[in-house]
Amino acid sequence: MQYASTRGHPASPHFSEILLGGLAPDGGLYLPKSYPQVTSDELNAWRELSYADLAFAVLKKFATDIPEDDLKAITDKTYTADVYRNVRDGEDASQITPLRVLEDKDGRKLLLQALSNGPTLAFKDMAMQLLGNLFEYTLTKKEAELNIFGATSGDTGSAAEYAMRGKKGIRVFMLSPHKKMSAFQTAQMFSLQDPNIFNIAVEGVFDDCQDMVKAVSNDLEYKARQKIGTVNSINWARVVAQVVYYFRGYLSATSSNDQKVSFTVPSGNFGNICAGHIARMMGLPIAKLVVATNENDVLDEFFRTGIYRVRKSAETWHTTSPSMDISKASNFERFILDLLDGDSVRLAALFHQVETQGGFDLSGNPGSDGDEFKKIVRFGFESGKSVHADRLTTIRQVEKNYGITVDTHTADGIKVALERIEPGIPMIVLETALPAKFNETIREALGRDAERPAGFENIEALPQRFEVMTTDIEKMKAYIVGHTGL
Ligand SMILES: *Cc1c(COP(=O)(O)O)cnc(C)c1O
Numbered sequence: 003m004q005y006a007s008t009r010g011h012p013a014s015p016h017f018s019e020i021l022l023g024g025l026a027p028d029g030g031l032y033l034p035k036s037y038p039q040v041t042s043d044e045l046n047a048w049r050e051l052s053y054a055d056l057a058f059a060v061l062k063k064f065a066t067d068i069p070e071d072d073l074k075a076i077t078d079k080t081y082t083a084d085v086y087r088n089v090r091d092g093e094d095a096s097q098i099t100p101l102r103v104l105e106d107k108d109g110r111k112l113l114l115q116a117l118s119n120g121p122t123l124a125f126k127d128m129a130m131q132l133l134g135n136l137f138e139y140t141l142t143k144k145e146a147e148l149n150i151f152g153a154t155s156g157d158t159g160s161a162a163e164y165a166m167r168g169k170k171g172i173r174v175f176m177l178s179p180h181k182k183m184s185a186f187q188t189a190q191m192f193s194l195q196d197p198n199i200f201n202i203a204v205e206g207v208f209d210d211c212q213d214m215v216k217a218v219s220n221d222l223e224y225k226a227r228q229k230i231g232t233v234n235s236i237n238w239a240r241v242v243a244q245v246v247y248y249f250r251g252y253l254s255a256t257s258s259n260d261q262k263v264s265f266t267v268p269s270g271n272f273g274n275i276c277a278g279h280i281a282r283m284m285g286l287p288i289a290k291l292v293v294a295t296n297e298n299d300v301l302d303e304f305f306r307t308g309i310y311r312v313r314k315s316a317e318t319w320h321t322t323s324p325s326m327d328i329s330k331a332s333n334f335e336r337f338i339l340d341l342l343d344g345d346s347v348r349l350a351a352l353f354h355q356v357e358t359q360g361g362f363d364l365s366g367n368p369g370s371d372g373d374e375f376k377k378i379v380r381f382g383f384e385s386g387k388s389v390h391a392d393r394l395t396t397i398r399q400v401e402k403n404y405g406i407t408v409d410t411h412t413a414d415g416i417k418v419a420l421e422r423i424e425p426g427i428p429m430i431v432l433e434t435a436l437p438a439k440f441n442e443t444i445r446e447a448l449g450r451d452a453e454r455p456a457g458f459e460n461i462e463a464l465p466q467r468f469e470v471m472t473t474d475i476e477k478m479k480a481y482i483v484g485h486t487g488l
Pocket of ligand 1: 269
């Protein structure tokens with residue numbers, strides 16, 4: 003299988019060649035030249051598979067240049083009950099993404115698919131753990147090394163560190179805003195003692211951290227010499243790894259392939275739901291894909307109006323579902339290419355316009371940039387929005403009606419799912435984090451602390467290993483050189 007840039011760059015690399023990279027040379031994102039299809043017979047055979055075997059079956063359609071035995075060893079090592087052990091009482095960790103029925107009456111069926119049982123208690127572990135093993139495999143083969151340099155406000159950085167800890171040939175340098183993450187998130191990252199993990203607490207806010215990453219990455223000579231790479235949400239392997247749990251959710255919720263299901267996905271960078279779109283394009287019988295946003299509602303606005311209008315950082319609100327505080331959805335370009343029927347020339351123009359004019363308009367109204375909005379229904383997309391007050395109400399109602407505590411992001415998903423659920427079609431909400439990660443809001447909603455999985459009870463008391471730094475770029479560069487010896 004060959005890949006192509008959304009913006010039409012002529013190169014057509016294979017899976018392993020884009021694994022360690024980020025954007026395509028023309029600034030676009032990689033997509034397969036055509037989506038592999040899944041037949042009904044295959045789907046039936048997949049019903050019986052373990053999660054690891056299902057991941058192998060899906061991934062081998064995309065990673066055609068990795069020998070099958072090697073890929074199988076990687077998926078077997080990644081998707082184990084030991085890695086995804088943080089299940090709720092009574093749930094079976096060997097299922098990896100257990101599906102729980104929240105409601106089933108009068109033809110209305112609401113389900114919750116747990117994607118947050120990995121080491122950092124958020125769904126990013128589903129893909130990042132695979133990436134860690136894929137990176138180690140590829141780097142070992144090439145006798146190469148990689149220094150991952152990134153910025154985090156919480157979930158992504160910790161998922162990357164837990165995936166890369168102790169991996170041969172890989173170091174992680176992760177910037178975070180000093181004293182701005184929750185005590186739990188800080189403890190999760192800073193308590194790692196692995197010598198290949200470097201936590202750098204920057205005296206500034208998240209945007210300062212991100213500016214430092216950009217400044218260092220723009221020095222191309224330095225970047226090449228220090229073998230610097232990223233693991234951000236546009237990474238194609240992360241998207242593919244996420245395709246797997248849509249298949250698992252569908253297969254667990256149905257008994258035959260003439261049934262359909264819908265998914266509601268708490269969304270920020272459009273990475274998670276983009277995987278759902280790809281599963282649907284591969285032939286998975288998905289009725290609707292519902293995008294749930296928080297107060298930062300760029301995506302909800304697009305799916306209601308056809309107008310994509312990104313916001314500046316000053317107009318990006320800090321909310322109580324912080325992992326969705328995003329105003330420029332980095333994976334959105336992948337879906338828009340399909341909406342434009344693969345026209346990469348128009349796509350490049352529209353995303354150039356995002357940089358120069360802050361967005362584009364596909365509503366079909368006079369003066370708009372196109373009328374593709376009318377085609378959205380063909381792709382099953384719908385959307386909705388949830389704000390802080392909704393979050394509190396939903397967390398309380400879910401506890402009262404279904405007897406479990408959900409985190410703030412998942413609460414946004416459930417609120418929107420209940421607006422979009424249809425009789426006869428099961429609605430699966432993806433659970434993107436466990437409530438312990440966002441305890442402050444659980445206390446506000448329920449007047450008590452969220453339950454913590456075993457092993458996390460005293461995480462704040464563990465010794466912490468981190469370096470405090472100013473926003474000085476030259477010092478940052480020297481710090482990396484000092485630790486890579488390159
Ligand atoms: C990252 C994240 C999201 C948003 O996922 P995208 O792929 O960026 O749309 C939602 N919830 C939680 C808890 C997250 O960590």
